[in-house]
Amino acid sequence: MILSVENIRFAYNSHPVLDGVTFAVEKGNLLAILGVNGAGKSTLLKCLNRVLRPQGGSVLLGGNNLLRLPQDAIARRIGYVPQQHSQTRLTVYEAVLLGRRPHMGMTVSKADYTVVEETLQRMGLSDLALRPVSDLSGGEVQKVMLARAMAQSPKILLLDEPTSNLDLKNQIEVMGLIRSVVDRQGLMAVVAIHDLNLALRFADLFLFIRNHRVHGIATKNTVDAAMIEQVYGLEVTMTEVAGQQVVVPV
Structure with missing residues (x-):
């Protein structure tokens, strides 16, 4: 099964936040949404499960456009973990x-x-x-x-900054738990996250957002320093430590 997101557009009071965002995620994959503060990562997650209603585009799963389904039907397909909990x-x-x-x-x-x-x-x-x-x-x-x-019992997990305000041990445990759930139950997960090194450690795919649009999509084998520098405006180098790729600001 594939989650296919096509040409999502969203604006707050005519101020564009997302413009033509398109990507796909397959069963068993964890996709990390990356970008600077205010890039639209959280907004994109909310558009995918219609917490916010996009001004255009579609979110397709198993031939169904989720944006046209009732909210309870969406909730049977998507599990959403927001950044803030009451x-x-x-x-x-x-x-x-x-x-x-x-x-x-x-x-x-x-x-x-x-x-x-x-x-x-x-x-x-x-x-x-x-x-x-x-x-x-x-x-x-x-x-x-x-x-x-x-x-x-969802087919998709959407998680908004699941490691924010957690110490290092809990960050690793929570992301490891998400990775384990995706692998063991064959789900797909889309995670908005700030920490590039956590993303590199646990994700399969990396969706970079810049200037309201998809700047690039990469895998563990294709993500590189140039893409990160273009999105974050910061010179970095990538190296390997204990078998893990890490990003180091220069």
């Missing part, structure tokens, strides 16, 4: 159960409870199930939000 006194179990809402009838079914319990176990959150989300650390909260998105 404070809640819900328990971890209750928060993850909310992810089942697009699939629920009038009541919660046995199948819904089973999905939640399996998701908690898979994400290593079973021991925290009865803890209030508001009592958790930043890294734990991010894992709960990812688990809630996974409980939707």
